Amino acid sequence: MLFPGIRTVGVIAAAAAIGASSVVFKAQPAAAQDTSGRIILGVDETASEYWAEFLQGAKSVAASVGKEAVVVVANYQGQQLLTQLSAVYSSGCEKCALVAIPSTNAFTKAILDRSARAGVKVVTIWNRPEELHPWDTQSDTWVAHNSFDGVASGYIGGMAICKALDGKGKIAAIGGGSSSAVARQRLDGLKKAIAECPGLELVDVQYGEWQEIKGQTITRTWLAKYGDELKAIASGNDAMASGAIAALREKGLNGKILVTGSDGSAVAFDLIKKGDMLATVWQNPTLQGAVTAALAYGVAAGDIDLATLPEEKRDFYLKQQGVDASNVDKFIELKRSTPAYDYADIKAKIWEQSDGQIPEGANNVR
Template identity: 35%
Template sequence: MRILNRSITARSARKVVALSAAAAVTLLAAAGCNNKGSSSASGGSGKAGACDPKQVHLVQSGRGFENPYYVAVDAGAKAFAKSVGLENNYTWIASEGDSSKQLTQIQSLLAKYGKCTVLNVDPNDNSILPAIVTAVQRQGAWLVTQWNKPDGTGPTKSSEHWVSHMSVDGNPQGYNTAKALFQAMGGQGNIVALQGILDNVPAKQRFDGLQKALKEFPNVHLLDNQTANWDQTQGQNVTQTFLTKYGDKINGVWAANDSMALGAVEALKAAGKAGTVKVSGIDGLQQAIDDVKAGNVGYAATTQSTGAAQGGYGLAIGYAAATGKINPAKESAEHRAFYLKFQGIVSADNAATLPPPTDTSKLDFSDVWSCVESPITEG
């Protein structure tokens, strides 16, 4: 991976990361955004892109390959790049959970490749997104975002250069995996919960889903919850802390993603409780699917992976805008901000039949909107 020079000072980066949701809305307005889908930024004419397809440079930005979810995202992104003959015009950049680094990387690539840059970005947190949108608009480049955006903002309130925002509705994910966990516990007992980054929309939605399931299972009680920041090592450490505090009172661990759940499994193994204490996760990582299939460490459920679809369709939508195949300003609100189709949970009943998370064979890039499930209200 290419090492990119920093183009902003540490002080300005810290200011960007500290933006509140209200400040985020203000910054988008200052960038020349309005509710009509046009912008005073460079290239913001309300017209479709006019890039030569051969001149487009594709960029995928996420945290890093230490999280297998991003391996699946990269697989989908590469599959799209190959489908349009741009394998050599594709760059993966890893933020490594550092918002300042992510912004610097994006600014550097925009400066290098200009208005025919297509970015598919998973912002490290909500506060960094307005600065990313501003940088893209200034270059007249093209942006699709994943998962995180500040409340009250969205592509239709910005310009055509923020082409689309996609996510997966976390409520059914959190709800269905929680129900599977509770059923594996016999419908009773005590759980602890590992939350994602608290500022992230999917983390909030998934925890809301857990709370909904708890209301339906009055004999299951939530002892404690704490963020483990989507990270496996932190998931292991937090679970160890819970085990020290609550000991044999814990019958289950609900985790907002598989990385944290896999960390919980390691902590349970060290405590001699793997298999006895049940675990659930979300995201469909291969190790999680394998553990559900094996049935020997108490992994009750996860969800089917959307990583490859998010990588592939995210770039496909941005590419379609950059090359004039679609005009974002004329697309429906459902195409500008939407949830991907929910593929359901992985349990012992179906784990053996599912393709690996990196499988891209069913991605249909001839219809960039084939992944849309339902609109996201921008608020």
């Protein structure tokens, strides 16, 4: 999904059809428009609900200050993101801001180094190596890092399962990516819940790489092995949970084997309403897009003094909340009535949305 008023740089469908190796990214000529103050948004894709809503929030902030939003689509490839950023930066980028997800931790430093050479201020989201922080690595460039607490997310889902199963039964978990810190955090949160519900038995963990179809395939395998002895599936995100439910539906087990997810997608809310899904965790991507874009832009424009930001405001979580049948209607309405975010309003309230500093060790991948 592409948004009007946003210029997108990336592999479009036609280019993908002829192969990524034949795609050449070219920056627009500097004379074509004023390139100062642009807000550049480096995302994995634009088709998913999460990324579409993230872009909506960031776009609102850009529009409120009359600045161009440039979307760079990486297709989950860190090198592709770097190549495209170089093309965007080559046209000139005075007072530009970047909000980006490094596809893996391995690309975080390279993105920061390239942005520093271009004078671009950066907020990263989701992925950063444990040993790198905004105050000790390219500290004049790297404004902040933002994420959601994966341990809390996994714990919320795990405790929902514990309560629904009266604390006993065989469960399995679909993790995100085997090399993802966020996936590891959500599994750690699930294991924390299991430790408090010793009657729960985690019989298997498989990795679905955040993809719905892989969640479906993994669940089919489990059903062949465990049948209805399996009482619940804890999924690292809503897409994989949806895939799991599709596999359960094939056997008439939807709503009988419990499923949890994370992200708070509209699909998950609908599945909760139908009784096919037990719970998810609301993480507001529209607000995340607005908050991170406002922070990066504010520093780039000289409106926020980076030197005055303490560490807890440069490496922080945003708030999240569990969603189940008891409160899903509230969150459905929140999605329907998402506001158009304004830079001045967001800037004044950024830290009201913070859920605290990211703790030491949170970004370890093991």
